[in-house]
Amino acid sequence: MARPRTHDEALRLKLLDRAGELITADGAKALSLRKLAADVGTSTTAVYSLFGGKPELVGALYVEGFRRFGGRMDAVGLTGEPVEDLTRLGLAYRVSALADPHLYAIMFTRSVPGFEPNDEANDLSRATLKPLEDIVRAAVAEGVFVDVAPEVIAVGCWGVAHGLVSLEFNGNLPPEFDVATAYEAALRANASGWLA
């Protein structure tokens, strides 16, 4: 039953796909190496050969999640008006989270006990800031935004988006709360707060 000398890439993808499905269907708790291996037709040891362990398998899902996030952010059409553009990115952020809620959980909550993102994963997550920072930098340069380090403003905008989505997912928002409307208003008000 040996495989080629290099890791079996097809098996790796099958494991990753199925792991994503299991998590999407029943949450992170439902991801068991035994079940995963059985579904894919291999054994748990394969996960250790290919990834190193369960945390590293989840780590692969983590980078996949940020890859998708990044893709959706890049696809947002921009106008050049900073408040509008920051609001659009924020809305896309929420749409992305709603599209892959369980991936979002892996990225931003510690829903898989042993898993801690490593340095490479953290670098990747910080890359999410890039489009935000570009917009902010231009706005500061043009004097539309106050003269504060673009990084600070960008992080602030990311914070609102992330915080509201996080509260929504946690069930911390009031019942019968019109999340979508409030979310957009909050994004816009926050961005406006940086106007010069």
Add this chain to the structure above:
Amino acid sequence: MARPRTHDEALRLKLLDRAGELITADGAKALSLRKLAADVGTSTTAVYSLFGGKPELVGALYVEGFRRFGGRMDAVGLTGEPVEDLTRLGLAYRVSALADPHLYAIMFTRSVPGFEPNDEANDLSRATLKPLEDIVRAAVAEGVFVDVAPEVIAVGCWGVAHGLVSLEFNGNLPPEFDVATAYEAALRANASGWLA
């Protein structure tokens, strides 16, 4: 070894205390019913009598966490100027989170797999909004803030605070980032965005 007919309140407190210590020391992953029971000098079944199971035990820690949070929020001295006061509450929010990081993890990340807050716990968490909402409501009434539902503004402010703290804990912020300064600036800018 029977205990009084009513639950042994002292044992309940000892379990809760020790559980908090274990989590504070080594994170949520380190909370095992066996170790907890051994440390306290009882058996795992006591947890089932007193709480119902591990999720419910964690639920008790969840409400304890929000109780402390609420206490710290109430202790914040207010000035009557909404932007300033909202900023102060936001800073207190971060201080609270840093003071009890593992309790914070229980409250806002799903770090204990089986645990989902029940309705009562959710009501409690939403009570965190109360002081924010009072400030906002007054500011809207006085015409200092724009005429938007106070709930929406309050949730927005909570979102920034929560989001930034959450990103900080997740390691999503840039390295060598002056979190404290940026955090305060972001809170202030966000609140200012709601000025009429």
Add this chain to the structure above:
DNA sequence: CGGCGATTCATAACAGTGTTGCGTAGGATC
């Protein structure tokens, strides 16, 4: 005041988990 029913909690077993030695099949290398 005494006995009964109810309930807490100890003991031990169960089902499940991630992880790890061991063994082996079979491509890669010379």
Add this chain to the structure above:
DNA sequence: GATCCTACGCAACACTGTTATGAATCGCCG
């Protein structure tokens, strides 16, 4: 074509939360 190396199957290990059983003892009612 012989040899090495490695991915991976099997089975065991240590651990988890949970639960069936049973003993001890309290609150309650006559």
